[in-house]
Each structure stands twice: as C-alpha cells, then as structure tokens.
Amino acid sequence: MPVSLRRGAAGLLLGVVAFFAAAPARADLRLCNLTPSKVGIALGYRDAQGWVTEGWWDLAPKGCETLLRGALAARFYYVFAVDYTRGGEWNGRSLMCTRDSEFTIRGVEDCLARGYDRNGFFEVDTGEQKSWTIQLSDPNQPAAPQP
Secondary structure: OOOOOEEOHHHOOEEEEOOOOOOOOOOEEEEEEOOOOOEEEEEEEEEOOEEEEEEEEEEOOOOEEEEEEOOOOOOEEEEEEEEOOOOOEEOOOEEEEEOOOOEEEEOOOOOOOOOOEEEEEEEEEOOOOOOEEEEEOOOOOOOOOOO
C-alpha cells in the first residue's frame, strides 16, 4: 500500500546509533536505509568555510552508504531524505538548500533567490563522536518482538 505522507521529525522513523568496536575502526559518517524503499539522501553540515549541503545519495532498501569519510569534525549534521518508492520524506526544521540533481551548495541563505529549492532537514547530534551511523527506519513497520 503506497504511503504518501510527509514524515517529520515528530514521528521519527529514525534511529541514530553510534557503533563502537574493540578493533580500530574507520571513522566515517554513514547512513543505513532500514526501509523497504529506495531513498534519496541530502546532507547538511558546517565545515571550516561555513554551511554546505550535498546530495543525492541513492540508497537501496536495506543498504548503507558512507556520506563523509574520516573523523567527524562537527557535532551536528542535518539530513533530508525522500522515499522514492512510496512517496513522502523525512524532514525537520533546519532549512537548507537543495536541488533536484546532484549538488554541493555553499550557504543556507536565500535558497530560492539563488535558484535552489529549500527543504527542512532533521538534526543529528553525534555527541562529538568521531564515527557515527544514522539508521533511517520506517515509522509504519511494527516493532520486532523482543526476546
């Protein structure tokens, strides 16, 4: 049954988990799509030169992708995701610039005047960890039974 609702930060569908390992692990920002849908991901963050948004990463159902390689330099990252299969999106209150095709955009001001779209991104607090994995999940899926 198609889902064509707008998913917001309030009904979050998202679990954010940091993975730690005893062995030395590669430090990256990763996103895993735990839904049965193909999704598109846009990422916003602050670097040494200011705000930047990047997209699109296309994630297959149950797939993962490294969005940023190396130790994380910021505590907060921002995500906007679109469900290509069933419609809808995962969004939040932080307005940032995007466009329909692949992009890297500097700055978050005057998106429309500069010829970009403007979307609300949800905030991910990494707690200043050097490696983080965001898990995008489906709010309509029943929870797995606990053993």
